[in-house]
Amino acid sequence: MLEIKNLHASINGKEILKGLSLSVKPGEIHAIMGPNGSGKSTLSSVITGNPAFEVTQGSIIFEGKDLQEMAPEKRANEGIFLSFQYPVEIPGVSMVNFMRTAINEQRKYRELPPISATDFLRIMREKKALVEMDNKLTNRSVNEGFSGGEKKRNEIFQMAMLEPKLAILDETDSGLDIDALRIVAHGVNKLKSPENATIVITHYQRLLEYIIPDYVHVLHDGRIVKSGGKELALELEARGYDWIKQEVAV
Amino acid sequence: MEKQYIDLYKTHHSLIKQHAAPVMNESRDASFALFEKLGFPTTKLENYKYTDLKEALSLDYGLNVRRLDFPVDPYQAFKCDVPGIQSYLYFVVNDAFYPEYNEQNAELPKEVIVCSLKEAAEKYPDLMAKYYGRLSTQKQDGLVAFNGAFAQDGFFMYVPKNVQLDRPVQLVNIMRADVDFMANAHNLIILEEGAKAQLLVCDHTVDDVRFVSNRVTEVFVAENATYEHYKLENTHIKTTNLSTLLIEQQASSNVLGNVITLHNGLTRNSIEIALNGENCETELCGMVIADKKQQVDNFTSVLHNMPNCHSNELFKYVLDDVSKGAFTGRLYVAKDAQKTRAYQTNRNILLNRTAKMRTKPQLEIYADDVKCSHGATIGQLDEQAMFYMRTRGIPYEEARLLLMFAFTADVIDNIRIPALADRMKMLVEKRLRGELSKCEGCTICQ
Numbered sequence: 115m116l117e118i119k120n121l122h123a124s125i126n127g128k129e130i131l132k133g134l135s136l137s138v139k140p141g142e143i144h145a146i147m148g149p150n151g152s153g154k155s156t157l158s159s160v161i162t163g164n165p166a167f168e169v170t171q172g173s174i175i176f177e178g179k180d181l182q183e184m185a186p187e188k189r190a191n192e193g194i195f196l197s198f199q200y201p202v203e204i205p206g207v208s209m210v211n212f213m214r215t216a217i218n219e220q221r222k223y224r225e226l227p228p229i230s231a232t233d234f235l236r237i238m239r240e241k242k243a244l245v246e247m248d249n250k251l252t253n254r255s256v257n258e259g260f261s262g263g264e265k266k267r268n269e270i271f272q273m274a275m276l277e278p279k280l281a282i283l284d285e286t287d288s289g290l291d292i293d294a295l296r297i298v299a300h301g302v303n304k305l306k307s308p309e310n311a312t313i314v315i316t317h318y319q320r321l322l323e324y325i326i327p328d329y330v331h332v333l334h335d336g337r338i339v340k341s342g343g344k345e346l347a348l349e350l351e352a353r354g355y356d357w358i359k360q361e362v363a364v
Numbered sequence: 365m366e367k368q369y370i371d372l373y374k375t376h377h378s379l380i381k382q383h384a385a386p387v388m389n390e391s392r393d394a395s396f397a398l399f400e401k402l403g404f405p406t407t408k409l410e411n412y413k414y415t416d417l418k419e420a421l422s423l424d425y426g427l428n429v430r431r432l433d434f435p436v437d438p439y440q441a442f443k444c445d446v447p448g449i450q451s452y453l454y455f456v457v458n459d460a461f462y463p464e465y466n467e468q469n470a471e472l473p474k475e476v477i478v479c480s481l482k483e484a485a486e487k488y489p490d491l492m493a494k495y496y497g498r499l500s501t502q503k504q505d506g507l508v509a510f511n512g513a514f515a516q517d518g519f520f521m522y523v524p525k526n527v528q529l530d531r532p533v534q535l536v537n538i539m540r541a542d543v544d545f546m547a548n549a550h551n552l553i554i555l556e557e558g559a560k561a562q563l564l565v566c567d568h569t570v571d572d573v574r575f576v577s578n579r580v581t582e583v584f585v586a587e588n589a590t591y592e593h594y595k596l597e598n599t600h601i602k603t604t605n606l607s608t609l610l611i612e613q614q615a616s617s618n619v620l621g622n623v624i625t626l627h628n629g630l631t632r633n634s635i636e637i638a639l640n641g642e643n644c645e646t647e648l649c650g651m652v653i654a655d656k657k658q659q660v661d662n663f664t665s666v667l668h669n670m671p672n673c674h675s676n677e678l679f680k681y682v683l684d685d686v687s688k689g690a691f692t693g694r695l696y697v698a699k700d701a702q703k704t705r706a707y708q709t710n711r712n713i714l715l716n717r718t719a720k721m722r723t724k725p726q727l728e729i730y731a732d733d734v735k736c737s738h739g740a741t742i743g744q745l746d747e748q749a750m751f752y753m754r755t756r757g758i759p760y761e762e763a764r765l766l767l768m769f770a771f772t773a774d775v776i777d778n779i780r781i782p783a784l785a786d787r788m789k790m791l792v793e794k795r796l797r798g799e800l801s802k803c804e805g806c807t808i809c810q
């Protein structure tokens with residue numbers, strides 16, 4: 115589904131990713147772990163096409179298509195979703211209007227007619243229930259005045275609405291209390307299917323107790339330096355990242 | 365530049381007076397003398413430093429001092445931008461009130477007077493004597509003095525005590541001429557105690573010539589009266605629209621001003637609201653969407669002369685191409701105007717590097733127990749918000765549009781006529797989409 119090969123990427127001339135390779139197949143959950151500044155968020159930005167980053171070398175192929183040729187909105191409509199580490203507040207744009215526009219753009223891309231008002235409301239209701247999201251939130255502007263936990267729930271709500279093939283969860287656990295974490299993880303697990311894949315980017319092992327990964331990768335200095343099964347996450351939790359850094363240095 | 369008008373006045377002042385009401389002529393010579401002294405405003409003046417009128421005013425414009433009829437059927441010339449809004453509808457062509465009876469106005473309450481200023485001067489000399497020129501003649505402003513010297517007619521509205529109009533009065537100003545043309549209209553609006561009225565002013569131009577319209581509007585809002593003044597400007601690129609709006613509020617009155625410029629050439633709105641009684645409520649908003657070489661300068665002045673009043677100002681600009689915007693928010697709080705609450709916000713988005721915005725909050729506070737605030741920002745569309753929306757599949761252009769529309773939404777939220785607010789949303793969206801890069805039906809703007 116996703117094939118990243120020897121990816122180099124920089125921001126403002128500073129190279130952050132230095133030859134990253136990753137392969138994700140349908141149905142898989144990959145966890146990307148690593149210390150601060152190792153390039154985790156850069157990876158999610160580059161996959162989704164953030165114009166602030168420049169790819170200098172390597173390739174990102176999604177379902178046989180070269181992503182680098184595509185604008186962010188096209189990648190989204192191809193089925194890639196990013197749950198932001200810091201969801202953006204958009205005053206004046208209502209959640210309902212935002213979501214309807216997104217859904218209809220996706221439908222237009224798939225050559226489907228715009229969604230009917232009743233269908234839209236029904237789907238909204240279902241998906242809100244999935245992440246136990248308050249009705250009041252969808253009546254407000256996008257993320258405006260939402261608490262940290264509400265913003266993260268809203269990300270998963272949007273993911274549920276858009277039903278992506280590949281979901282990237284960037285530090286979705288940060289700023290969540292344990293109840294919110296459980297709700298968010300429950301939402302993610304509910305959306306899981308053999309056809310879609312998930313990349314969980316996290317600093318801590320905590321989220322991985324709820325979303326069980328098939329593979330764990332350790333990112334260090336812009337490269338994946340170690341890969342393993344879910345037990346690798348536990349080892350990282352117990353031992354920290356320093357031993358990996360030393361192992362790499364040797 | 366002033367000379368041609370000074371000569372014109374000296375040669376033709378008796379003709380000007382002959383075609384105007386006596387009450388207007390009483391202050392005419394004094395206004396002319398003041399104009400001779402002040403001349404047209406230049407950028408050397410603090411209040412005009414952002415907008416240079418020289419080029420626009422140096423052309424040779426015709427004036428219609430003989431008050432010849434300009435043949436026009438306003439119903440033909442004017443395609444209403446806000447159809448479906450149930451209003452009492454009136455037209456002023458250049459500076460002449462269009463007299464034809466309109467069935468739509470049959471239900472206007474009998475005690476309410478709407479007519480030309482000239483007719484009002486003849487039929488209601490007491491009202492005119494009491495109000496005409498009270499706010500304008502003392503103004504040390506070359507444009508207002510010029511208007512005092514040359515204005516011969518305009519729009520008159522009187523709403524007596526406790527009469528509350530059930531629907532808006534719509535005043536459509538149409539500029540029409542076969543040569544480059546200047547009109548000086550003087551409007552007078554009087555609301556007595558407890559009266560209520562909404563006025564929607566629509567500015568239009570129909571001919572492919574250069575226009576200067578120099579309008580002065582005086583508004584008197586008595587105790588407990590409520591007045592809403594909406595102005596929607598849809599004029600063509602060759603228009604210089606100079607508008608002075610002077611409002612006086614008495615105790616416990618409520619005023620809303622909302623000036624929206626969607627299409628224009630060069631616009632200067634000078635708005636002054638004097639709060640001359642306690643417990644006044646004042647809301648003053650504005651929105652500008654400009655591109656090409658358009659220029660819009662909103663100069664506002666809110667004078668808290670009495671205690672316990674509340675004012676709030678909100679102006680938003682979206683500027684593209686080589687357009688220029690300017691905003692001045694003068695806020696004056698007199699020494700004894702304690703417990704004043706006065707707030708002001710001006711936010712601006714520049715869509716590229718060539719558009720320009722000048723903004724100046726100007727607070728003069730002489731009382732010591734007040735709450736006042738001001739904020740001004742000039743920025744671009746939020747890049748992070750743009751990326752966020754695009755990751756949800758919303759294309760760049762659509763995301764940009766949503767952000768711009770959201771940016772202007774709170775000005776529209778301040779429109780208290782629901783049908784007008786809905787219509788305005790549509791007009792703004794179309795304007796932002798570029799579907800209305802000129803006014804509907806216009807063949808003049810490219």
